[in-house]
Amino acid sequence: MYPAPFNYHRAGSVAEAISLLSNLGDGVRALAGGQSLLVLLKARFDTVTDLVDLGRIRGLDGIEAGNGEYRIGALATHARLARSPVAEAIPIFQDAANGIADNQVRSRGTIGGNVSSGDPSCDWPTLLIALDAQVHCEGPDGKRAVPVNEFVEDLYLTVLGDGEIVTGISFPAPEKGAAGAYVGFKRCAPAYPTTSVGVQLTMDGDDCKDVRVSLGSSGLTPIHATGAEAELRGKLLTDDVIVRAADAAVAESDPIDDQRGTPEFKQLLINTLVKRGIGVARRRCAGEQVEVSHEYY
Amino acid sequence: MSWVGKSPRRKEDDRLIRGQGLFTDDELGEGMLQLYILRSPYAHAKINSIDTSAAEALPGVACVLTGKDVLEHCDPYMQLALEPAANIQDYPLARDKIHFQGEPVAAVAAETVGLAMDAAELIDVDYDMLDAVLDVEEALKDEILVHDNIGTNRTWQGVYEYGDVDKAFAEAAHVVKIDRLHFHRYSSTPLENNACVAEWTRQGTVEFLCNNNFPGFAKQLLAPGLRLPIENVRVRTYDVGGAFGNKIWNYVYMALAALASRKTGGRRVKWAEIRTEHMLAAGHGNERTYVDTEVALDKDGVITALRSRHLDDCGAYTRYEPLGCVIFSQVLPATYKLRNIRIEMNQAVTNKCPVVPNRGYSRMQQLWFMERVVDICGQELGIPADEMRLNNYITDFPYETPNGCVYDSGNYPAMLDKAKELLDWDKWAAYRDQARSEGKHVGIGIGTTLDSGTNNFGQAQIMNPHLPFSGNSEACIIRLDFDGAVVVTLGTGPSGQGHETSASQVVADELNIDPSMVTVRSGFDTNWNTFVGHSGSYASQFAVTGLSAVHGACQKLKTEMRKLAGFLLEAAEEDLEFGVGEEGPQLKVKGTDKAVNYWYLSNIVNNNNAVLQGALEDVTLNVRHVYRPPFNVPDVEKKFGNLTLTYAAQLHIAVVEIDPATCRVNTLAYAAVDDCGTVINPQIAHGQVHGATVHGIGAAIMEAFDYDEGGNLLTATFSDYCPITSMNIPDIAYGNIETPSPFSYNGAKGMGEGGGAPLHTMSAAVQDALHGAGVIVTDSFVSPPRVYELLQNPNRETAVSVG
């Protein structure tokens, strides 16, 4: 499989990337790890005139912590993130990074590209909603930060303007005692999840002090399940409460009918995964080491 | 010391592991053109016009082929079917109509594949879409015709009737009616896609390097299709990355590379299919629907009779079909002793990808059906699955089935015992009962299956009495090279089955040497003279046909070597022994140190023959042997005769737990017991069992070719189709028993297809788990979304009735 011909440009800096992307017309696209873009181009589902490779821009792949937040460069790969101190500190991070596709894809694919794909099946946007992250963008009009749940507007469509790129992600360091879980249901490693759920929980004794719930592959965009959160926040986490939260999450979802299943089947999974995610997050809040990621066929 | 029965290192692995294999797409060459095939986006459409001018004008494009070229230079491929299906016009490219999504419409040869793809995008095809017929029952109504010229979609119909079915039903204690069963579409998706390199030489011959797995047959269809004498077509294979039967009819597309070579003045042209093309158009496994099934049983649950109608969906072209409508009858009663059977077999074309033999071809569909019948009857009558089988298994061998097939040997109860032991049956049975009392869905399923091997091609005459095929054969040439090396060539064209290794084991035993001293030439070449019309790797036959040919050739060579050595050593032939001496492999006069080594023998014949002074004219040390199994032509009217020589068997047991929260079918334990008679190479046999098991589990829970109402294939990429990966495979406890075949010289039975055992087993296990929830498993595909549907809509009320 070979893409149609295109011109290749290698950007040396963010400024150069922005300038190239702004001046090469409608057919230009940024290239990061290529794990979504090249797949489309090779299948000729999409054609471009020009690609601007961001891969060699220095300083765009940092993974840092400090001042109560984490900052991750757009070019950080899934594989590096999975092995990073962030993953060690925040279990939900590891859950997600290890569950993305296979080694080859994880070694090339980047968090910036994953978020920029605007694909509701991609794991990072869903996870990052649970962590209340900001997407840092830079374009011809300067820099801005967009909350991740506002970043993806529609299927494969983000708020990025012409010439604008994602430079990084940041999110507040979770409170002490907070923990989360990112769980999905998948057919096999190289397939996207059938559905996935992120839960980030802050407990106060047996009560839920704060919570964020997000749903992936559950609609045309990643979903911030605020209804589910409302069922949980400030409550004693009884089975009843958790059931209501799962039902609320299902009500907020709108999964499509595709090879992975019917909407009804996916809603069963969403229901299950929300409960499972809350269960794991809660045990982790209590200091337990729990290994989870996805469940495979 | 015997090498047969041991697992010496596989000869093939060294080059394969080092990346030194030669797969067709690895072939490079100066000036080689690359072919890309433009395929129809529609399932059923009329082609109004094709404009190739922009594509032809693109620099780097050498030629563009359309239906016009094909009409000018090709004849339609011969069809195996009877009239009217025999008149299906099967060409390498569509002419005026599209019959399935992915059908080739045009082909571009260019300097690079990328350019060829660019050019293909510039081809303007004007289509008129037509309504598609995608379901076999709809197709049989003939309201929408796939091929207008034959006036019907039906490609075959025949009744297989034996015993006294009506009487058995009249006397039955129970009659179980099963509304409808369905065996889904999938394939074994070999890692290497179809590929070929073709050159139309100045002498008017065509040279193919390809990965077809039945080249003896392909050549006989390809040459007339290209309007060439058969001798003018050379077909060569080397390493093949899996075939599973799926590469049998890639000759259809190979012709395009040849035509492109011809059109470009003889440049070599490579065609290497991409994965999506493979999924769309390289051939799917047979899809089958079973209706009006009725089963008669006595009061103990012994099945006495069966009647049903089977509807096979062969996709848009028949090609190797309707052979499947006969092949299934190799295992008509499966492993069961019922004598009264009436099955009406039907087949129709639909607007879907044509079917191709797929690991377990057509027998698997029948075996799955029979296993469903046994399990549904057992479950409905309250007879446990193991008891049901023990009540019904065939136990005396050789056993002649009602339709005249002879099961050579076997011991199904022993396999059941062994599988139970491997699984720890009692533990899991207790677990199941406990889990059920807690409301969990746990099930244990048994699948018994047959891997019938070494076809009698005479069965093709049951399908079409005019076909000039019968019996079976395989060829081997063995010779001593100038330096005395033992060189073996085979007609088998393996695709990963380790023929080089097992053939060398047989030769080593015959000559009393080490397998490392035997060179087995890999691949297949019609220029080598080592082939017959049946040559190839398909239908579980190598251990019988291939190794019998090797064995026969060894006997001939040994006779010559004895004569020659006896002459040279002035010794009686019976005083000579084969072995290895200080100067390598040799013949020695027993009890003496008088010996000649292979170099000496070979040199006499090849370089130094005056020594013989005219004696031993018939000794060439280069012998050819063709093995022919003892078959008769079946009785076509009665559909009676022995259709296969050996019957390997598999018995699998799975324990599954279905989590209602995800509908995942979680396999808690899995045991696979194999009986392929005398095992030649245990490691290879184990590998084949493992591979077949994994393929079957994948088919049962993950893999399906699903079409939408428009005839668009929804699972045309690996991401959507999701072939099974290591993460999805349960631990497989493997065991084997050996019931040597009385019909093969070595007691071996062909093996490798595994008869789809995991499909039967997984269906049975899911059924067992969900029967309490009112579910009858009526489809071979039990993925989580399907299990969800079953749990939402329990079907027991409508799917089955007991009278």
Ligand SMILES: Cc1cc2nc3c(=O)[nH]c(=O)nc-3n(C[C@H](O)[C@H](O)[C@H](O)COP(=O)(O)OP(=O)(O)OC[C@H]3O[C@@H](n4cnc5c(N)ncnc54)[C@H](O)[C@@H]3O)c2cc1C
């Ligand atoms: C077989 C397979 C399975 C996969 N399975 C999963 C899975 O289970 N879960 C999952 O989350 N992902 C999965 N992926 C996708 C993978 O994670 C991709 O890496 C990711 O989606 C894209 O990142 P990338 O760096 O490769 O981006 P690219 O492919 O290079 O780019 C993707 C898109 O983002 C744009 N882009 C890239 N970087 C930037 C930037 N910094 N600023 C603005 N725009 C940018 C590009 O223009 C393009 O439109 C899978 C991919 C494959 C091939």
